[in-house]
Each structure stands twice: as C-alpha cells, then as structure tokens.
Amino acid sequence: MNKNELNKLISLLAQQGLLLTSGRKAVISVLAQAKKPLSAAEIMESALIKKEKINRATVYRSLSFLESKGVLELLRLSGDERLYHLNLEHHHHLVCTLCHKIEVIHFCNQLNTQEDEIKKSTGFTVKKHVLEFYGLCRECSQN
Amino acid sequence: MNKNELNKLISLLAQQGLLLTSGRKAVISVLAQAKKPLSAAEIMESALIKKEKINRATVYRSLSFLESKGVLELLRLSGDERLYHLNLEHHHHLVCTLCHKIEVIHFCNQLNTQEDEIKKSTGFTVKKHVLEFYGLCRECSQN
DNA sequence: ATCTTTGCAAAAGTTTTGCATATCC
C-alpha cells in the first residue's frame, strides 16, 4: 500500500468517527506496509514506530482499540504470538510449518452453503470464518 | 469418552512407542473427558489433576510432548489462550463470540480441489487446514 | 546403568493496569 492509499484509508476511518491519534496512525501505517501479519513486538520494532517513540502500552492499547473497531484482525496461527493485520478484504493464509513464512491468498471458497447448513442443523449463526492452510511453501517443498 | 475407550486409547498410544507416564496420562484423561478444547490453566484446574498433584511445568511439558507426537492438537481460536484437544478425527469449531462457547462439528468440506489449486498456483504443499466458524450460538442468536 | 521425566523455583516473555500528564474536540 502506498502513501496515498494509506492516507485515504486513514481519512476513511476518521470519517467513520474513529479518533485516529498519532499512536493509532503509526500502528496502521506499519501494518499497511507489512506484507504479512505482525505481532505486537514486531510492530514495536518497526523503524517507523521507533522513530516516533511510541510506548509499548500505547501499541497494545491501539491494537485492541483498532481490533474492536474492526480495522484490524487478530490472527492466532498455530504456535506463536498474536498477529495483527489490516482487515481490508477477506483472505486466507498459507503457513509454512518449516520456515514459518506466511503467504496471503485470495480465493472464493463456497462456504456459504455450508454456513446455511450449520444454521439449520445447529442453530448457530455464522458471522465469519477463518480458513488457514498449513504445509510447506514452494521453497521448503523442494528440500 | 468412557473409561474403557480411554484405556484403549492410552494403550494404543503406548503401542506406538510413546512413553506414557503418569503426567501424560493425566493430561490425556482430562482432555478425553472435556467437551471442548482446554487451556493449560484449565487442565491444571481439573479435579483429576489436582488430586494427582501434577506440577505446572509437567503439564506444559506433557502438552508439548503430546502435541509433537500428534496426539493433541493445539488450537488458537482468536482471542484467548492456547487450547488443546485430542486429535482424534478431523473436525471444525463453532465459536460463539458472545458467550465464548465452543461447539464441535464434523462435516466434510470439499477443500481438496482447492488444495490442488493452491499447489498449482503457488507451489505450496498443503498438509492440513484449519477452518473455524465465528458467530452466535443458538442461545445467543435468540437474544 | 542409562536415559527420560518430574518437581521446584526462578526466569523470561507477553500483555495489562494505575496514575499523572498530555492531547483532542
């Protein structure tokens, strides 16, 4: 995401009534430049945030604020920490169990039918699903 | 799972060469009686383990041992701790975002085709997938 | 006898909280 798109996103969020303070903007802009979901620690290590000297507590508070507003999504891929990413469009992850690389894929899986079936058979109303694939990435598959 | 089934499971695992010491058996038997995935803290709180006075470190070590052997599966449903359950048969979870109840569902979703497509387009070799549904359970849907 | 597991206590790591100050509208 380039700087223009980022500013567009931030003003869009501001229009929706979100108070976007410096800490929150910094978190958003780090995540907008990341190519994969990041942990709180990784976000804090980012040069962007280091330069702006944002406190750890602020990062955590910004993350939960933004998650509660639906701007960010919290992922817990197997194993490690809590990972956050911008909640822009529905997608899935390919998680390499060897090198731990995370790739993002977009594809339309026909889960709607199954979500209807779940409603009928259990009464559960599905609001969202999380589908992640674990295995070996292209490089690790070859070794 | 009743006591007979549990003993069968334990001797099956022992046959596979797993050293099933008292701590590990206790963890397995707690999870065998649980109706949902449990956190390390919940496992330790279990009356079973309290009676047998198993150390916290042993519980953690048993959990990672059993997970590494494929006996347990580690789940990280969005939000809270690490949850473990017996890895008996492939299934999915319905997670209520209001009351946090977790239901287990078994259904056959045709993801194999999509896993082949992923292989072709990205080179990633899918070994397993995790599919979880978030929403409102029957009771919470009605309120 | 050797190798592995356990208990204990301490350490490491992550996330949350209280409070005073600063910022925003």
Add this chain to the structure above:
DNA sequence: GGATATGCAAAACTTTTGCAAAGAT
C-alpha cells in the same frame, strides 16, 4: 472544560528453563 489517549513503571499472567531427584526400560 470534559473526555479520551499517552507514557512510564509496576504488576499480572503465561510459558519456559536449570538442576537435582525420581522413574522407566
């Protein structure tokens, strides 16, 4: 001015580790 966010430090919580003792084959 009133409400909300931030920084700092301390606390709370979860998970891991070192080491000596106990257990397993």
